[in-house]
Amino acid sequence: MSNNNVQFVAQPGGRVNGTIRVPGDKSVSHRSIIFGSIAEGTTRVEGFLDGDDSLATLQAFRDMGVEIEGPDQGRVTIHGVGLHGLKQPSGPLYLGNSGTSMRLLSGLLSAQPFPVTLTGDSSLSKRPMNRVAKPLGEMGAVIATAEGGRPPLELSSDSKLRGFDYQMPIASAQVKSCLLLAGLYAEGTTRVTEPAPTRDHTERMLTGFGYAVESEPTPSGKQISLSGGGTLKAIDIQVPSDISSATFFLVAAAITPGSELTLEQVGINPTRIGVINILKLMGADLCLKNEGLAGGEPVADIEIRYAPLHGIDIPVDQVPLAIDEFPALFIAAACSEGTTRLSGAEELRVKESDRIQVMADGLDALGVVNEVMEDGIVIQGGPIRGGTVDSHGDHRIAMSFAIAALQSIGEILIDDCANVATSFPNFVELANQVGMNVTAR
Ligand code: S3P
Numbered sequence: 001m002s003n004n005n006v007q008f009v010a011q012p013g014g015r016v017n018g019t020i021r022v023p024g025d026k027s028v029s030h031r032s033i034i035f036g037s038i039a040e041g042t043t044r045v046e047g048f049l050d051g052d053d054s055l056a057t058l059q060a061f062r063d064m065g066v067e068i069e070g071p072d073q074g075r076v077t078i079h080g081v082g083l084h085g086l087k088q089p090s091g092p093l094y095l096g097n098s099g100t101s102m103r104l105l106s107g108l109l110s111a112q113p114f115p116v117t118l119t120g121d122s123s124l125s126k127r128p129m130n131r132v133a134k135p136l137g138e139m140g141a142v143i144a145t146a147e148g149g150r151p152p153l154e155l156s157s158d159s160k161l162r163g164f165d166y167q168m169p170i171a172s173a174q175v176k177s178c179l180l181l182a183g184l185y186a187e188g189t190t191r192v193t194e195p196a197p198t199r200d201h202t203e204r205m206l207t208g209f210g211y212a213v214e215s216e217p218t219p220s221g222k223q224i225s226l227s228g229g230g231t232l233k234a235i236d237i238q239v240p241s242d243i244s245s246a247t248f249f250l251v252a253a254a255i256t257p258g259s260e261l262t263l264e265q266v267g268i269n270p271t272r273i274g275v276i277n278i279l280k281l282m283g284a285d286l287c288l289k290n291e292g293l294a295g296g297e298p299v300a301d302i303e304i305r306y307a308p309l310h311g312i313d314i315p316v317d318q319v320p321l322a323i324d325e326f327p328a329l330f331i332a333a334a335c336s337e338g339t340t341r342l343s344g345a346e347e348l349r350v351k352e353s354d355r356i357q358v359m360a361d362g363l364d365a366l367g368v369v370n371e372v373m374e375d376g377i378v379i380q381g382g383p384i385r386g387g388t389v390d391s392h393g394d395h396r397i398a399m400s401f402a403i404a405a406l407q408s409i410g411e412i413l414i415d416d417c418a419n420v421a422t423s424f425p426n427f428v429e430l431a432n433q434v435g436m437n438v439t440a441r
Contacts, residue, residue, distance in 0.1 A: 032295075253306060
């Protein structure tokens, strides 16, 4: 079946109630496979996201000779081969829809003594890779991209990496992680400075695997440094539930009178909680309970109940901390009293789709007044009509319009939804379990 053939049909109305646990964090799942594979010893993972993106990373390491058992109900066992034990794959590594896999692997594989080519699906093939290819080139990597810095990426075996100091021009955890992975193999010290805080799962997990990483605050974000030549020691990892997946249900409860929902053991890493901060600023009634730690990451149950939302100017410092949550937050804005303004979010244009334009087109189709900016959008709260929207194969856009139906006047049809399986394979099941009416056909 082609990806274009899965359509969601979301019936208007309903409310959301109950207690659910959303699947494992995608960013942490990718990193558990990467670090487990290059560690010495056996890494056992629980709560692994059994989604197409993290499975693409898992398959890539199997293709490079790493023995990996599972996933079996979220359990994965990785028999690490050490930093120098990866083998040349028999062909290109296909990474599907997953930008994280391509950008993180480009750093790690630039440093291997074999050539390798990284490819992806039509969406990934349009995404910018110079943001990693250029700094890796400065470290001494030999990389070829297709025209315009797009995939495929051809990584040569002739690279000799040197540590360097890099000021990232964009706030990107993928770029930071890519360079730190290359830095594991580089001669000397690699220092990466963020222009604003970005998710720090790589630094946390490297530390968990016993690798020395230094993190110094700077006026804008942090400078992270590590030196090449160490080793990683296998550990056990408990993957928290993904706050990016929890977001669809947080917004669903926030916009729907009569809703009261608990999301269990969600990752609340401070570099990921922009959605909580933004929803609270909009008036959401939300609190954290049972705070604890899972695999070096803070977790909590999130309780949310309906309260009327109002439009806000989204603080620019929250943008990198909520970067994957904006499609759902745009639905919250549509259901708010007044105007919501987002700026400083040009990165949304180079995600799995152009999330500013694709969301604006969908909002237009449902009669929600909005104005597109180069780096953001202005959304006027008001009634949501029924209609048909195109997700452009973007998982988060498909799920966002599905929750919009809770407040729509008519049925919402969403095209091109197969990629929901990249991050949230049981979304439709959980949506129906809490009281929504969504079918996939
Ligand atoms: C990710 C980083 C973010 C995010 C992506 C996952 C990661 O991308 O959008 O879904 O796991 O490092 P950028 O670093 O490009 O902002």
